[in-house]
């Protein structure tokens with residue numbers, strides 16, 4: 439699904455955020471991206487979403503060079519990817535239902551289809567009774583469930599989550615991980631940048647560790663820290 443060949447990213451200020459990354463992620467994988475702050479995790483995910491372009495090398499999404507996409511191919515790519523953020527990024531004046539519906543409206547889905555699909559995903563994330571609440575009326579964990587509902591409502595092939603539990607307590611974090619796990623079991627690929635070492639250690643998924651812009655470890659069912 440995703441291939442990176444010799445990808446280097448140097449920002450305008452001269453910072454080399456990624457240094458010769460080679461990476462292959464297959465459909466259906468659950469990949470934890472770990473490493474200290476500044477290691478390049480966010481930059482790597484931004485290259486997949488085409489929020490940033492590589493300075494060198496290639497990023498392929500389903501065989502297509504992301505940098506060469508033009509015009510309407512870019513929204514088409516982004517529609518295949520659901521993003522989940524540490525700070526949720528919900529629209530504060532819209533209800534839970536409207537936040538999720540908005541993700542469908544912008545892709546031109548009919549009102550009838552929206553009325554059908556939004557309750558389905560709210561059910562999936564356990565918020566079927568909270569559709570008319572505003573984000574501020576929800577706990578942090580519930581707000582992130584809205585973020586996840588919004589990410590999955592377009593039926594993406596990939597979910598990119600950037601420290602999705604960074605603002606949540608351990609118990610809530612675990613509940614959300616179970617939700618991500620269920621989404622992954624339905625076939626959606628997940629790439630998750632995280633510092634939640636206990637969760638990474640327990641879930642035994644693929645771990646790609648970055649340090650100073652390089653991949654320093656890539657293990658099937660790995661842990662947060664190097665064993666050696």
Ligand code: ADP
Nearest residue numbers: 449451453455474475476477478479480481482
């Ligand atoms: P991580 O997600 O692992 O914390 P980032 O990808 O955010 O790492 O950052 C990698 C490096 O790139 C850091 O040194 C960071 O300061 C720098 N960086 C990130 N975004 C930008 C930007 N837009 N402009 C300049 N430097 C950036």
Ligand code: ADP
Nearest residue numbers: 568571572574575576577578579580581607610
């Ligand atoms: P947590 O302890 O997980 O942070 P909260 O105490 O924030 O949870 O919320 C507990 C429950 O009360 C949640 O289901 C939330 O939706 C509801 N709730 C919180 N604040 C409000 C509010 N201002 N109006 C209505 N319901 C609320």
